[in-house]
Amino acid sequence: MRPHHKFWPPRLPHAITPPATSLWQNLAISALRYPDKPAIVFFGTVMTWAQLKAAAERLAAYLQSLGVQKGDRVVLNMQNSPQLVVAHFAILRADAVVVPVNPMNRAEELKHYITDPDAKVAITTADLAGELARASDALPEGQRLQHLIVTQFTDAFDGNVEGNDAPPETWRDWLLTHHALPALAGGQVHAWKDALAFDGPLAEATAGPQDLSVLPYTSGTTGLPKGCMHTHASIMHNAVACALWSVATAETVGLVVVPMFHITGMVAVMHASVYAGATMILMPRWDRELAGRLISRWKVTNFTNIPTMIIDLLASPNFASFDLTSLKTISGGGAAMPQAVAQRLFDAYGLRYAEGYGLTETAAPSHQNPVDHTKQQCLGIPFMSTDARVVDPETLKEVPQGEQGEIVIHGPEVFQGYWKRPEATEAAFFELDGKRFFRSGDLGRVDEDGYFFITDRLKRMINASGFKVWPAEVEALMFKHPAIQEACIIATKDAYRGESVKAVVVLRPSHQGQVSEQEIIDWCRDHMAVYKVPRVVEFADALPKSGSGKVMWRSLQEAEAKTGVM
Structure with a gap:
């Protein structure tokens, strides 16, 4: 059992x-x-x-x-x-x-x-x-x-x-x-x-x-x-x-x-x-x-x-x-329910807020809290007919209970693969104990009761009030702005939404001093869904890059986290 x-x-x-x-x-x-x-x-x-x-x-x-x-x-x-x-x-x-x-x-x-x-x-x-x-x-x-x-x-x-x-x-x-x-x-x-x-x-x-x-x-x-x-x-x-x-x-x-x-x-x-x-x-x-x-x-x-x-x-x-x-x-689901709010709901109405977890690839829930046995800030337990594990993202071997690893999912609700994208499909699945598991890209752990908790993201993603914002997609749209030479999208803390979108932007030399942060935000509103629009734009002379020339988004994200901006 x-x-x-x-x-x-x-x-x-x-x-x-x-x-x-x-x-x-x-x-x-x-x-x-x-x-x-x-x-x-x-x-x-x-x-x-x-x-x-x-x-x-x-x-x-x-x-x-x-x-x-x-x-x-x-x-x-x-x-x-x-x-x-x-x-x-x-x-x-x-x-x-x-x-x-x-x-x-x-x-x-x-x-x-x-x-x-x-x-x-x-x-x-x-x-x-x-x-x-x-x-x-x-x-x-x-x-x-x-x-x-x-x-x-x-x-x-x-x-x-x-x-x-x-x-x-x-x-x-x-x-x-x-x-x-x-x-x-x-x-x-x-x-x-x-x-x-x-x-x-x-x-x-x-x-x-x-x-x-x-x-x-x-x-x-x-x-x-x-x-x-x-x-x-x-x-x-x-x-x-x-x-x-x-x-x-x-x-x-x-x-x-x-x-x-x-x-x-x-x-x-x-x-x-x-x-x-x-x-x-x-x-x-x-x-x-x-x-x-x-x-x-x-x-x-x-x-x-x-x-x-x-x-x-x-x-x-x-x-x-x-x-x-x-x-x-x-x-x-979509974002963690603050403990004080869950408590108020329970005190006033006897209602336990049951959080769940799932992805587009798993047809919504792969995990759900039982209504009578909820844990707060918790993804819940593997859903009906579902086998979920936590594995080492490198070796794809299951890790011991309590240790962090990637959450992987096997069950009848899991999708067939990505449309017209055989390489992406192949990268998203692997075999374990004779079963085909989907790699969620989320890092988590399992407690002694078999409940799953999210700890971090393997994938680069921003969660704004449950709307998932993928930085690469926003960056690709922002590069169409005539004044933008480079852009890097990171998360900034937000007291209400949990996280909001921040853009660190390098302007083309020809446009420096010619365009404001607000003008960039207004342009984004005209060209992308409102939840993807940067709430904050910060101009920079250059973006940090690795030896191979890749933008080191993580160093910008870590610097932002240290500021504790709300």
């Missing part, structure tokens, strides 16, 4: 046999079982399971009419909304592959998400459509999108909603403005309403467990983001396991505010909810007052989040007016 098994949630198996069906079947079955039950609530507008399935089938038929075939990749670029869920399952129903994209990405970044997966069709919201069209138009003719399906937020809710379900006043322009559809060079733009009014034929679904289902992208230490090939089976395993772990049933009501373009929101929340037939109360982005009102109004039982959301909610001046007594489980 493994040491962590004595803390295993009672009545749950250590390993599971997931359904040998496609992810689409989970929606079809929930619609069959609970046709009139709310599947999604969005600013007070309810969509039942039967309505969700019907909308996804109509959109799937429309996608097929545009030429989408089995295995084709379709870009999905949206904030949380009913349309995201409809589109995600429509792509799966058409036997195609979902390419979820962070809606914060700008045109320069979006080009890669069109060309790398060879996507010809994209689905987005009207506020983002112009950016996606600009990205496509800038590409060579044969690499552009052929079709862009565009929805307005008001396609999914009544803009006149009032009371506890109403959006914050500051969101009204964003949500209620009707944007004109952009032009698409060499392609067609389609209105969501027209796509959902389509009544053409829908071919039989043939995708099975081993077919690709989603291709989420992850960045790394070098180069452009890489697509992680997930089958229906790898996503299915964690959808079922997450539902079981959180004791989700058809009576579960989840507040869905973690983004569903991200692996955690997609798998641990959306797919788990669809499998269980649970109700999803959607928020397109975080707002503590709206979250407090929605938990109170809809008697939310499950809330997956990142710790900064809890910190923010507890700090609300209206906190005393919120009724959080319906909450049964509260969990999250």
Whole structure:
């Protein structure tokens, strides 16, 4: 028996046999079982399971009419909304592959998400459509999108909603403005309403467990983001396991505010909810007052989040007016939950904050704290059906309990490999005891109870409120600025986000004294997702370099750590 098994949630198996069906079947079955039950609530507008399935089938038929075939990749670029869920399952129903994209990405970044997966069709919201069209138009003719399906937020809710379900006043322009559809060079733009009014034929679904289902992208230490090939089976395993772990049933009501373009929101929340037939109360982005009102109004039982959301909610001046007594489980990850905040949550509501750990490559959790036996600032124990070890990063031999090494993972939730990147795939896996293990790139240790703790990073990465920022990607974008000769991205401490992005920049001689730190920051805001934008820019005469000419980013990082800047 493994040491962590004595803390295993009672009545749950250590390993599971997931359904040998496609992810689409989970929606079809929930619609069959609970046709009139709310599947999604969005600013007070309810969509039942039967309505969700019907909308996804109509959109799937429309996608097929545009030429989408089995295995084709379709870009999905949206904030949380009913349309995201409809589109995600429509792509799966058409036997195609979902390419979820962070809606914060700008045109320069979006080009890669069109060309790398060879996507010809994209689905987005009207506020983002112009950016996606600009990205496509800038590409060579044969690499552009052929079709862009565009929805307005008001396609999914009544803009006149009032009371506890109403959006914050500051969101009204964003949500209620009707944007004109952009032009698409060499392609067609389609209105969501027209796509959902389509009544053409829908071919039989043939995708099975081993077919690709989603291709989420992850960045790394070098180069452009890489697509992680997930089958229906790898996503299915964690959808079922997450539902079981959180004791989700058809009576579960989840507040869905973690983004569903991200692996955690997609798998641990959306797919788990669809499998269980649970109700999803959607928020397109975080707002503590709206979250407090929605938990109170809809008697939310499950809330997956990142710790900064809890910190923010507890700090609300209206906190005393919120009724959080319906909450049964509260969990999250992406960043460590401060001990004092976890204690306050427990003292006020008897809720233990259950942290988890996972990667895009592991379809969200590979580790999770048992709800009844949590440890704070801890990744948890290996998830259902999962074998996780700590190995020496050089020798790849397992290290003794308590010693630091690289966390490695084997299980049915692990991805197949990186899209079009056989060398990167080969470097990410190795064999141990006859099993294929994935190298996480995170350093950690295991305690005497079998709980895993993170100690450091093998990979160069910044964790800003759970958003992972890869310095190489930001540097590559910054080099496009005409004034920048060199740039090195490091982490700087941040009291609220944990870490923020800092750029150490060497200006070209021709531009010295001609450009300010703020102008560099403003340029970055126009060219990259906001969470990647440096909060601090520091000019330097030169960057430290090794004998081989490589930038010694670690020495800059160590110098920054000594300053203790908050």
